[in-house]
Amino acid sequence: MMEMVQGNMLLLYAVIAVIALVVLIAKFKMNPFIVLIVVSVILGLVVGMPMASIVKSYETGVGGALGHIALVVGLGTMFGKMMAESGGAERVANTLIGVFGPKRVHWAMMVVALIVGLPVFFEVGFVLLIPIAFNVAKRTGTSMIMVGIPMVAGLSVVHGLIPPHPAALFAVTAYNADIGRTIMYALIVGIPTAIIAGPLFAKLISRFVVPNPDNPLIAQFVEEGKTRELPGFGITIATILLPVALMLIGSWADVFFTPKTFANDFLRLIGNSVIALLIATLVSFYTFGKARGFDRAAILKFTTECLAPIAGITLIVGAGAGFGRILIDGGVSKAIVELANNAHLSPLLLGWFVAALIRVATGSATVAMTTACGIVAPIVTAAGVTVRPELMVLATGAGSLILSHVNDGGFWLVKEYFNMTVTETFKTWTVAETIISVVALLLTLGLATVI
Known part of the structure; x- marks a missing residue:
């Protein structure tokens, strides 16, 4: 059996693997899903992982990611599709454009992301906000980079720095920090950080990077050429923030009820990101569906047709997680x-x-x-x-x-x-x-x- 590589050579092989991935996908235009699998297996062999465990390790990484990501992206896409078909995303986009002005919508996306991202993991906030980003970009003729980078910057800042986000909350416990002071310091550090990495950086980089405008996903979330009565801003925002509120309540379950009681466990259950998104999606079938005049057949059509474009995305995300697992194992x-x-x-x-x-x-x-x-x-x-x-x-x-x-x-x-x-x-x-x-x-x- 081949001996496991140790020390600096191990790090060197990992760097070479990452470079190989980038070159094969970016320069040679190879399918990312296939490339990630091939490079992961080769890396496992080169560093001396037992052959019997390489595929198992890779499958563990893929399964661990897709067990959460597939559910979140699937439910989030259905939720976004209902928001788009009802005109909810258009309503939010129009309101943001009206408040901030067409030239400052990148600031609007950062602010929304900072608020929505507080209790949720990055991918959950992403799928909740992407329909709004698509609509804002389309209606203002703004680059997706200009709108999207401030959005993801806001979500990332909250993810890494500001309780009650789960990751930051764990760090508060580990370091025995005061949560109130942590939040105050995090806002002092996080807001200017989000401004620099979001709106300011987006304005600079959008001059040099222009994504292909022929984006098949936009059709799922932007309804063009329709003159219709849009849902109210209040009910739209309430529906969007419902999963956010549920996750926030779940993270503070111990404040409301004694741990390990039925009430505490129930709050934690509905505060789980998958269950919170599931509840919000079911609610959207009424607020964005039945209340907007759509029957069950139409809702079924919307929620079925929106899943096809995300299949490739989900597989690629899982393949990337498999590569990460090979690096760990x-x-x-x-x-x-x-x-x-x-x-x-x-x-x-x-x-x-x-x-x-x-x-x-x-x-x-x-x-x-x-x-x-x-x-x-x-x-x-x-x-x-x-x-x-x-x-x-x-x-x-x-x-x-x-x-x-x-x-x-x-x-x-x-x-x-x-x-x-x-x-x-x-x-x-x-x-x-x-x-x-x-x-x-x-x-x-x-x-x-x-x-």
């Missing part, structure tokens, strides 16, 4: 942790550095943040270094967002929905994520000097 993540532990850095920089390395290796901001907290918190405690735990939460969260690439499901969601090439996705989404990570770290270090 192949020992890349462990090698990165060892590298981080050997680096003599200040606690804030250590938290950021460990999270950043795990993020690059695994592709998951949540995994990076939770794993880094588990590694760094005991080190900081043992060293007896005085540093505000709330700032440790922010530094670790900032590191968990850096350099999203081909092993991150978010990378493929943005690429496919925005109809970009791999190269364009690196220039926009990956750079935006890295800006968030670096700017948030710098602001956190600056905050540490004054408090």
Whole structure:
């Protein structure tokens, strides 16, 4: 049996694998789904994983991602389709355009994303907001980059920095931080970070990156050439925010009821992202369906036809997660942790550095943040270094967002929905994520000097 590769060679092989993925998909125009599988298997062989476990490891990664992603994207797409057919997305788009003006809709998308993204994971907020982004872009003649990058920047900032988002909430517990102060500091750091990585960066990069306008997904979420009475803004926003509210309630279940009681478990159940989206989708069948004059046959038609265009997206996201699992089981993540532990850095920089390395290796901001907290918190405690735990939460969260690439499901969601090439996705989404990570770290270090 081949011996497992260790140390720097392991990291080198991982870098070569990522470069190979980018070149094969971007330059040679090969199918991303196939390329991700082939490169993952070859990487597993090269680093010395037992042959019997390579496919199993890859399947575990795909299954782990699709068990959640497929449900979320499927339900979110149905929800978005109902919003589009009823005119709800158009109503929100028109209202945002009216309030912010056609030239400032990129600011509107950032604000909406910061609000909607608070209790939800990135992909959930993404599928909730993408119909609105499509409508805003279409009605203002604005590039999808100009509208979409502020949206994903807002979602990412909330994901990594601001409780009660689940990842940030875990870090608060791990570092024994005060949640109130964490939220206050996170807003001080997060809002300017979202502005820089969102509207400001989008305005710059949209001059250089123009996605193919022939986007087949737009037809699912934008109804053109129809003169109709639109649903009210209030009922539309209430329906959109319903899953957000349910998830927020679920995350605070222990505040309302004693843990392990029926009431507490029930709130956690309806606060689960899949169940919350399911409830919201069922409610949308009335608010965006029956109440708008659609019968059951029409609703069935809408919810069936919208699933075909997302099949490819879902498979690619799963394939990317499989590649991430090979990196983990192949020992890349462990090698990165060892590298981080050997680096003599200040606690804030250590938290950021460990999270950043795990993020690059695994592709998951949540995994990076939770794993880094588990590694760094005991080190900081043992060293007896005085540093505000709330700032440790922010530094670790900032590191968990850096350099999203081909092993991150978010990378493929943005690429496919925005109809970009791999190269364009690196220039926009990956750079935006890295800006968030670096700017948030710098602001956190600056905050540490004054408090």
